[in-house]
Amino acid sequence: MLNPQAHTGSYYAATANQETDFAPLRGEQSADVCVIGAGFTGISTALHLAERGYNVHVVEANRVGWGASGRNGGQMIGGIAGETALAKHWGRDVEEIFGELRWEGHNIIRQRVAQYDIDCDLKSGYLDVAIKERHLRDIEYDYERLQAAKFDHEVRVLSASETSDFIGTDAYIGALLNMGNGHLHPLNLCVGEAKAAASLGATLYEQSSVIEIEKRERPRVLTQSGSVTANAVIIAGNAYHALERQMRGIFFPVNSFIIATEPLDDETVAAINPNDVAVCDPNFVLEYFRLSADKRLLFGGRINYFGDDPEFIRKKLRAKMLRIYPRLQSVNIDFAWGGRIGVPVNRVPQLGRVAKNVFYCQGYSGHGVNVTHLAGRIMADAVAGTLEHFDLFAGVPPLRIPGAHLLRKPMVALGVMYYKLRDRL
Numbered sequence: 290m291l292n293p294q295a296h297t298g299s300y301y302a303a304t305a306n307q308e309t310d311f312a313p314l315r316g317e318q319s320a321d322v323c324v325i326g327a328g329f330t331g332i333s334t335a336l337h338l339a340e341r342g343y344n345v346h347v348v349e350a351n352r353v354g355w356g357a358s359g360r361n362g363g364q365m366i367g368g369i370a371g372e373t374a375l376a377k378h379w380g381r382d383v384e385e386i387f388g389e390l391r392w393e394g395h396n397i398i399r400q401r402v403a404q405y406d407i408d409c410d411l412k413s414g415y416l417d418v419a420i421k422e423r424h425l426r427d428i429e430y431d432y433e434r435l436q437a438a439k440f441d442h443e444v445r446v447l448s449a450s451e452t453s454d455f456i457g458t459d460a461y462i463g464a465l466l467n468m469g470n471g472h473l474h475p476l477n478l479c480v481g482e483a484k485a486a487a488s489l490g491a492t493l494y495e496q497s498s499v500i501e502i503e504k505r506e507r508p509r510v511l512t513q514s515g516s517v518t519a520n521a522v523i524i525a526g527n528a529y530h531a532l533e534r535q536m537r538g539i540f541f542p543v544n545s546f547i548i549a550t551e552p553l554d555d556e557t558v559a560a561i562n563p564n565d566v567a568v569c570d571p572n573f574v575l576e577y578f579r580l581s582a583d584k585r586l587l588f589g590g591r592i593n594y595f596g597d598d599p600e601f602i603r604k605k606l607r608a609k610m611l612r613i614y615p616r617l618q619s620v621n622i623d624f625a626w627g628g629r630i631g632v633p634v635n636r637v638p639q640l641g642r643v644a645k646n647v648f649y650c651q652g653y654s655g656h657g658v659n660v661t662h663l664a665g666r667i668m669a670d671a672v673a674g675t676l677e678h679f680d681l682f683a684g685v686p687p688l689r690i691p692g693a694h695l696l697r698k699p700m701v702a703l704g705v706m707y708y709k710l711r712d713r714l
């Protein structure tokens with residue numbers, strides 16, 4: 290990825306509040322911490338570090354928020370993927386430990402939006418919808434768990450007809466309404482956080498692809514035109530990073546896609562989502578949707594495709610959208626795009642090291658908006674020497690997928706086929 294790329298043709302890029310134009314890395318630089326990648330993971334980590342007074346430099350191959358962070362569904366979903374595997378590994382109920390961590394990313398986002406006055410259309414309200422009976426049991430379980438934890442936002446189980454009233458479709462047999470979750474404009478959040486970090490003294494470089502990390506007492510991060518030598522390095526390139534051999538093949542780089550309709554009229558909005566909630570189905574190969582601030586339907590899902598042709602994405606996803614909302618038949622699709630997500634086999638977010646002072650942090654499956662923000666705090670703690678939460682994740686060895694790096698497309702297609710079959714059961 291040596292040639293810098295512009296933002297993808299997403300609704301978010303077209304409606305960004307501000308553009309970033311940080312100069313490329315040039316010459317020999319020195320920092321306390323060097324972060325590679327300016328998505329949520331990298332920027333969240335950098336902001337935590339800058340707030341604590343560290344001299345932090347962030348090196349981004351393209352633009353701030355260019356990767357999954359600036360392209361995603363914008364759904365702020367609580368919880369951490371892989372909790373079952375974490376519980377199994379640690380041989381105990383992780384409920385107590387993860388009770389707070391599950392929602393910490395949300396708290397960080399809300400606090401930053403308020404503190405740094407970040408305009409990113411942040412809204413509360415989220416529906417986990419059920420398609421099968423077993424999903425209703427999961428919803429009941431989640432509801433009980435939140436009640437037991439004295440969750441301080443409204444949570445309610447909705448019947449099939451209440452769900453239909455809420456989101457104007459009969460596609461689902463029930464739902465969990467959670468006002469603690471929500472949705473936002475992810476690119477505007479990421480850029481807002483980057484500007485906040487810069488205002489506190491962080492140095493950001495764009496259009497600067499890292500080509501090598503020299504692992505030594507003070508590691509050195511190299512691009513074609515410069516370097517940063519630091520006490521610690523954090524690799525935050527997630528599914529777009531291909532540099533370190535030992536990090537290859539430890540997750541599936543899965544593509545997800547989104548379409549955005551033209552702005553909907555008031556009558557349609559009132560019929561399909563009057564409460565402005567985000568919606569997500571429970572399948573592994575899932576569909577998710579919500580309204581944007583200007584009342585477009587943003588509809589996302591997975592299609593078996595690895596390219597970025599908007600026409601192809603538009604056609605495939607529109608058919609899926611119309612199955613949920615046939616009334617949108619005559620509505621135009623203005624934007625179609627895709628992005629890459631890191632999905633570990635055991636779903637456990639991957640926090641680890643490739644050398645004593647070279648850390649990495651990636652693989653949040655579809656929960657990245659929340660968990661990247663938690664991860665940024667954990668990585669900042671790790672750099673400062675507090676490893677309690679870092680070790681919770683780093684202690685669970687990632688499952689390696691032999692050949693995944695070389696055979697990405699067939700491997701991902703096979704994995705998705707397997708999960709589709711499971712969804713049908």
Ligand SMILES: Cc1cc2nc3c(=O)[nH]c(=O)nc-3n(C[C@H](O)[C@H](O)[C@H](O)COP(=O)(O)OP(=O)(O)OC[C@H]3O[C@@H](n4cnc5c(N)ncnc54)[C@H](O)[C@@H]3O)c2cc1C
Nearest residue numbers: 326328329330350356357358362364499526628656657658
């Ligand atoms: C279409 C889509 C929909 C999604 N929907 C949701 C959702 O609704 N809710 C949710 O919680 N999660 C969602 N996700 C997942 C979420 O977006 C990700 O988990 C999260 O954004 C990952 O953030 P990140 O910073 O780790 O990685 P990214 O945002 O991918 O950032 C990595 C950055 O590293 C840079 N980089 C890579 N290699 C190098 C290098 N060698 N040198 C310099 N820079 C480098 C890249 O250019 C990139 O900017 C979705 C993802 C996609 C793709």
